[in-house]
Amino acid sequence: xxxxxxxxxxxxxxxxxxxxxxxxxxxxxxxxxxxxxxxxxxxxxxxxxxxxxxxxxxxxxxxxxxxxxxxxxxxxxxxxxxxxxxxxxxxxxxxxxxxxxxxxxxxxxxxxxxxxxxxxxxxxxxxxxxxxxxxxxxx
Numbered sequence: 001x002x003x004x005x006x007x008x009x010x011x012x013x014x015x016x017x018x019x020x021x022x023x024x025x026x027x028x029x030x031x032x033x034x035x036x037x038x039x040x041x042x043x044x045x046x047x048x049x050x051x052x053x054x055x056x057x058x059x060x061x062x063x064x065x066x067x068x069x070x071x072x073x074x075x076x077x078x079x080x081x082x083x084x085x086x087x088x089x090x091x092x093x094x095x096x097x098x099x100x101x102x103x104x105x106x107x108x109x110x111x112x113x114x115x116x117x118x119x120x121x122x123x124x125x126x127x128x129x130x131x132x133x134x135x136x137x138x139x
Contacts, residue, residue: 003037005074007053009062009083016062016083023054024076026069035071042071048121050129051078061086061129065122084126091130098123 007024009016024035027049033042046069050061067080101120104111 004055005035005037005039005076007076007078009051009064009078009080011080011083017085019053019055021053021055021076025052026064026078027051028069033069035076037074039071039074041073042069044069046078046080048118048125050125050132051083061132063089063122063126063129082122086129086132089126089130091127094123094126094130098127 002020004020004022005024006018007021008018022037026033026035026044027047028044029047030044033044035042046064046067048065051064052059052061054060063082063084063086064078064080065082067078067083070077070079097119101116101123104116105113105120
């Protein structure tokens with residue numbers, strides 16, 4: 001009998017991935033949560049953070065921008081406003097978004113500070129995943 005679970009990551013625009021996994025690690029708003037086979041039912045709100053999953057000897061990351069994760073009957077469903085696989089991340093675009101957000105935060109008078117902080121978090125997350133992916137391919 002297989003000890004894998006189904007992971008579906010969905011945004012309003014598309015299905016980001018549907019894969020069989022051995023383990024999922026996600027950052028909920030109140031801390032990290034690890035999911036293994038036969039995990040108890042669970043619903044958590046997700047933070048802006050990489051969602052990691054392991055399948056066999058491979059580990060992958062998906063950039064998840066908030067949302068919710070439900071675990072039930074060895075099926076993990078993630079619903080997020082935006083999500084990107086490590087292959088989809090555009091490093092140049094993420095670096096430009098980071099620079100724009102940092103510039104906005106330096107001149108706080110005319111901006112929505114919270115929106116700029118969230119943009120910076122998303123850009124940093126994408127750059128972190130891209131760096132991890134690049135290091136993994138170099139070894």
